[in-house]
């Protein structure tokens with residue numbers, strides 16, 4: 490792409506970002522108390538509830554008992570279209586809670602849904618049965634009815650029981666944040682490896698949440714008849730779930746084997762890079778921080794940049810060069826988020842090994858975000874989970890063009906060692922190149938050699954991988970004083986320059 494086209498793409502994305510921010514502001518969760526506007530619940534004596542229950546039951550029964558349908562209905566075709574968001578706020582400030590719900594709204598929009606409303610409840614901890622308290626659940630049902638929502642998304646990972654009970658009260662599909670993130674990953678996965686990793690994560694998520702005839706019938710009965718249980722909780726229903734579980738487990742093992750096979754290929758590539766002593770730099774950071782934009786700025790890679798969460802799932806490796814001419818590799822990779830589902834961290838472990846094996850980590854932070862320090866913490870949690878906490882880290886604050894001078898001052902104080910850039914305007918990029926060059930592992934062997942002219946290949950390698958301190962062309966060859974790594978020093982061993 491030309492620079493002009495790049496600019497156009499960036500500008501279009503900026504417009505979308507602005508629009509997203511505006512639409513988010515409109516649906517911001519700070520709602521007045523719904524208490525006084527509650528309409529009375531519909532009269533249950535007419536059996537309207539039973540009718541609805543049967544409708545719901547039919548929906549579940551309509552799923553074919555084939556495993557493919559279970560996965561498809563539960564995940565691929567979540568069809569999150571018109572959604573109401575629900576959060577339980579247990580700690581931190583109200584602003585934190587609102588940010589969390591705003592992030593959930595951004596995730597929901599990325600997944601393709603329209604956010605109609607958002608509510609949250611202050612509680613010591615989520616309700617064990619229904620996530621929000623049962624009174625609040627009834628209010629949410631009113632909101633669902635009033636807005637015509639078809640899905641409720643809860644801001645957390647809910648137990649299978651909580652999901653079931655809430656669905657029963659709300660009468661629409663209820664999904665949690667984990668399922669939402671898995672859904673986005675499923676939509677964005679494009680490589681064979683990425684798809685396999687997402688499927689593995691989905692299977693792991695689904696395993697404890699399998700619902701079948703047996704369980705749904707017992708749920709229905711349990712709701713109306715004290716004691717529950719009864720027909721359908723034993724026999725074929727359970728057998729069916731058992732069969733599904735077995736088939737999912739078999740699929741999980743197969744996916745694990747496939748993913749392991751694919752990561753071996755990458756490990757081989759990596760070790761060949763290692764052998765050639767090309768230092769590696771990994772870009773990591775919160776989703777939408779501008780990691781791909783930065784890779785494009787530094788290498789002209791042309792990686793997809795999008796104002797969408799988790800636009801990048803597959804690692805892209807590009808060659809880059811320090812200002813003094815040394816080569817290194819730069820890897821762009823999947824973004825992180827608060828409470829990244831552990832199933833995904835597990836499934837993407839092999840991809841994230843790129844990060845753990847890097848010589849230097851560029852930790853990209855969106856300086857224009859409302860809570861950059863919170864993003865840094867969330868990213869460090871995931872880095873710890875993938876054993877990358879020990880990789881030397883350089884904090885790069887991106888999007889300085891979109892920050893107010895006050896915010897810059899405050900954040901500078903909190904992040905004294907950081908480099909400040911704008912991947913959009915190019916501001917600070919030259920300085921970043923210098924700092925990366927300085928932080929890369931330096932070759933450590935000093936050599937003084939006279940390389941004959943027929944070994945131009947060696948001279949070129951010293952230029953590429955080492956640091957040339959002086960170069961002189963004499964009658965018998967090229968005299969080089971340089972600093973190189975051990976393996977190159979070994980190759981140059983026979984060419985030690987005669988002492989003058």
Ligand SMILES: Nc1nc2c(ncn2[C@@H]2O[C@H](COP(=O)(O)OP(=O)(O)OP(=O)(O)O)[C@@H](O)[C@H]2O)c(=O)[nH]1
Pocket residue numbers: 499502503506775776777778779780781782783793794795796797798799800801802823824825887888889890891910911912913914
């Ligand atoms: N204002 C401003 N926007 C930027 C800058 N860098 C990136 N963006 C925008 O931020 C959004 C995300 O950029 P990406 O490069 O896709 O971010 P990412 O970190 O790769 O995102 P994921 O792959 O989705 O995790 C896009 O809309 C970019 O145009 C910047 O320096 N300033």
Ligand SMILES: [Mg+2]
Pocket residue numbers: 780781782793794800801
């Ligand atoms: Mg990206």
